[in-house]
Amino acid sequence: MTDTQTSHVPLFSSGAEMGSRPNPSRRIPLTCSACEMREESMWGELTRSEAALVDQTLQRRAYRRGETIFHQDDEPLGIYCVRSGYVLLWRIDAFGNETGFGLVAPGENMGYRSLFAEERHAATARALTPCQVCLMPGAIVNQLLEAKPALARRFLHMVARDRGPTYALLLRGQHVPLRVRLIHLLLVLKERFARTGKDGQLVIELPLSRQDIAAMVGARPETITRAIRELDEEGVATFRGRRVEIKRLDRLLEVAGAEWVD
Amino acid sequence: MTDTQTSHVPLFSSGAEMGSRPNPSRRIPLTCSACEMREESMWGELTRSEAALVDQTLQRRAYRRGETIFHQDDEPLGIYCVRSGYVLLWRIDAFGNETGFGLVAPGENMGYRSLFAEERHAATARALTPCQVCLMPGAIVNQLLEAKPALARRFLHMVARDRGPTYALLLRGQHVPLRVRLIHLLLVLKERFARTGKDGQLVIELPLSRQDIAAMVGARPETITRAIRELDEEGVATFRGRRVEIKRLDRLLEVAGAEWVD
DNA sequence: CGCCAGGTTGATTTCGCTCAAGCAATGTGG
DNA sequence: CCACATTGCTTGAGCGAAATCAACCTGGCG
Numbered sequence: 253m254t255d256t257q258t259s260h261v262p263l264f265s266s267g268a269e270m271g272s273r274p275n276p277s278r279r280i281p282l283t284c285s286a287c288e289m290r291e292e293s294m295w296g297e298l299t300r301s302e303a304a305l306v307d308q309t310l311q312r313r314a315y316r317r318g319e320t321i322f323h324q325d326d327e328p329l330g331i332y333c334v335r336s337g338y339v340l341l342w343r344i345d346a347f348g349n350e351t352g353f354g355l356v357a358p359g360e361n362m363g364y365r366s367l368f369a370e371e372r373h374a375a376t377a378r379a380l381t382p383c384q385v386c387l388m389p390g391a392i393v394n395q396l397l398e399a400k401p402a403l404a405r406r407f408l409h410m411v412a413r414d415r416g417p418t419y420a421l422l423l424r425g426q427h428v429p430l431r432v433r434l435i436h437l438l439l440v441l442k443e444r445f446a447r448t449g450k451d452g453q454l455v456i457e458l459p460l461s462r463q464d465i466a467a468m469v470g471a472r473p474e475t476i477t478r479a480i481r482e483l484d485e486e487g488v489a490t491f492r493g494r495r496v497e498i499k500r501l502d503r504l505l506e507v508a509g510a511e512w513v514d
Numbered sequence: 515m516t517d518t519q520t521s522h523v524p525l526f527s528s529g530a531e532m533g534s535r536p537n538p539s540r541r542i543p544l545t546c547s548a549c550e551m552r553e554e555s556m557w558g559e560l561t562r563s564e565a566a567l568v569d570q571t572l573q574r575r576a577y578r579r580g581e582t583i584f585h586q587d588d589e590p591l592g593i594y595c596v597r598s599g600y601v602l603l604w605r606i607d608a609f610g611n612e613t614g615f616g617l618v619a620p621g622e623n624m625g626y627r628s629l630f631a632e633e634r635h636a637a638t639a640r641a642l643t644p645c646q647v648c649l650m651p652g653a654i655v656n657q658l659l660e661a662k663p664a665l666a667r668r669f670l671h672m673v674a675r676d677r678g679p680t681y682a683l684l685l686r687g688q689h690v691p692l693r694v695r696l697i698h699l700l701l702v703l704k705e706r707f708a709r710t711g712k713d714g715q716l717v718i719e720l721p722l723s724r725q726d727i728a729a730m731v732g733a734r735p736e737t738i739t740r741a742i743r744e745l746d747e748e749g750v751a752t753f754r755g756r757r758v759e760i761k762r763l764d765r766l767l768e769v770a771g772a773e774w775v776d
Numbered sequence: 777c778g779c780c781a782g783g784t785t786g787a788t789t790t791c792g793c794t795c796a797a798g799c800a801a802t803g804t805g806g
Numbered sequence: 807c808c809a810c811a812t813t814g815c816t817t818g819a820g821c822g823a824a825a826t827c828a829a830c831c832t833g834g835c836g
Binding site for chain 1: 782783784785793
């Protein structure tokens with residue numbers, strides 16, 4: 253489980269179970285039991301009959317880009333399972349600062365922490381791309397947890413993993429220079445969004461706006477712009493719109509690797 | 515569980531179960547089953563026979579102030595249960611920044627997150643005061659978890675609660691001014707360490723050095739000194755050594771309350 | 777064509793860090 | 807019991823990274 257072990261910090265694995273993207277052209281099954289992603293996900297444990305039980309109450313919805321799936325301070329309804337698309341988890345504090353944390357990929361779950369904690373959602377989930385998301389109602393989750401100690405164990409493992417003290421450190425403003433935080437974000441995004449360009453170049457099509465990026469590294473958009481320009485001028489990476497070409501991956505890794513000994 | 519619901523953020527409840535201090539003069543029972551703190555703790559679930567099972571492998575140790583109980587990057591051995599004294603959880607990153615998070619009080623547990631995550635300890639636990647700490651070995655924990663779904667549920671609840679996205683925000687350097695972070699820390703410490711002075715004044719005997727405080731709010735000791743002096747000059751609170759007298763609680767609450775809508 | 781949100785750029789300010797020195801409390805050995 | 811080291815705290819001066827404020831682009835869309 254959560255063996256989405258990248259070489260970097262699991263900053264953005266909010267209950268990651270797998271990373272492979274679904275084939276968008278394939279017909280979408282209507283049930284959890286027929287979901288081709290279940291096997292490798294958190295829910296691989298379920299027996300055929302249990303999955304069938306889930307099917308009865310599972311809710312599926314499609315979201316357009318920018319739509320919110322659940323909202324900060326909402327009462328948790330259950331566990332959300334992303335079938336396709338990418339979701340951003342972010343929150344806003346009393347100062348009006350938006351902080352992004354957590355990018356949820358296909359096959360991954362979200363919203364479970366608040367459910368287990370019996371607290372209102374601490375974050376808002378926004379679709380970064382068109383998404384299909386299933387909601388497994390809390391009641392069913394509880395039933396399953398009751399019946400399957402192994403599942404509880406699995407969730408325990410997951411929750412314990414995805415939010416460590418680690419978390420806090422990346423956001424420490426002045427101590428970890430913005431440059432490093434930004435590079436780190438790039439490396440994380442690379443894991444999920446990079447393809448190889450025609451000339452063998454590493455290309456990332458960012459799912460995030462500048463503002464989102466700013467929110468994720470805890471900075472202002474203006475500052476991001478400047479930091480990006482620096483990287484550009486140094487010939488480390490080229491930014492054009494949301495398209496990033498990594499010129500010197502070694503440099504990025506150098507910075508991130510040296511600074512980050514987790 | 516974890517109904518240590520203060521009016522503020524549960525920043526420092528690392529698996530808090532209760533807050534009442536043990537009577538130091540009472541004779542210390544040697545076993546978990548006879549521990550007068552068990553009832554109200556995480557382990558209240560255990561039946562008599564289960565507790566007896568725990569007794570067989572439970573390890574108890576006394577620590578002097580300043581001693582470390584477990585160390586960052588150690589392999590987790592099990593769950594630590596603080597019988598008496600206070601423990602600070604802190605970690606050091608690749609930049610050499612020390613960050614304090616989490617204060618563990620009598621009756622509370624620590625070290626469980628790493629155990630469940632099957633990761634090395636992300637933090638070091640240091641005794642702030644003389645302490646008595648029991649270690650419940652991982653093997654036993656696993657046995658109990660297997661046998662008692664309710665216990666697993668309880669831990670799930672606990673882990674989900676004590677580290678939310680909330681975490682990250684308090685440490686965001688420039689966005690939440692140091693002043694606010696410091697005040698927030700004071701309010702949290704108040705919950706646990708405040709007594710009422712002879713003249714009805716609220717007095718906190720801090721268990722932390724200035725350096726520790728600095729580490730906890732993510733700042734340098736020098737800056738803490740200055741911030742403290744400010745509060746002093748404004749007549750909000752008086753600091754003499756580790757003794758703090760809260761002069762204007764309303765002011766503190768005002769700042770914290772307004773800024774903190776969690 | 778003109779609107780408008782999102783992005784860029786520049787000028788200025790600010791908060792907290794860095795470096796450096798002084799001071800107070802505690803402890804240690806002669 | 808005193809000289810001296812050690813450790814933690816305080817104070818000051820200067821600096822720097824990023825926030826803030828304020829224009830000004832730019833590209834997509836009605």
